Amino acid sequence: MAGAIIVDGYLLFFKKQTTNTKVSTSASANSTMKDGTYTGAATSTAWGDVQVKMTVANGKITSITVLKHPTEGKSVQINAEALPIYKKEAIAAQSAKIQQVSGATETYKGFTGSLQSAITQAEEAS
Structure with missing residues (x-):
């Protein structure tokens, strides 16, 4: 029981540190993007391309x-579960620096790659 309490305390502390890091990252990321709509480059994955479009306001x-993601085989189920999570977290x-969903590595690579491309465009436009 004491071991469980120690682990819970550690995880609580670690989670707070992660949350604080995200807050500081978001403050620096959003201050340099120009308002508009940006389409990221299509990013190749082992199962097909992923491409996103983002809107920046204020x-x-x-x-x-x-806009584009693999739509065949097991990718359909994986993308249906992972893409809404990736969008919400981003x-x-x-930022494109988000947590990876277990089992959705290729989708993660494609999503974050295309999103980072769009973010870079928004930063360069400002």
């Missing part, structure tokens, strides 16, 4: 639309 990412983090 210097913040307000929406992300997935908007919350105001």
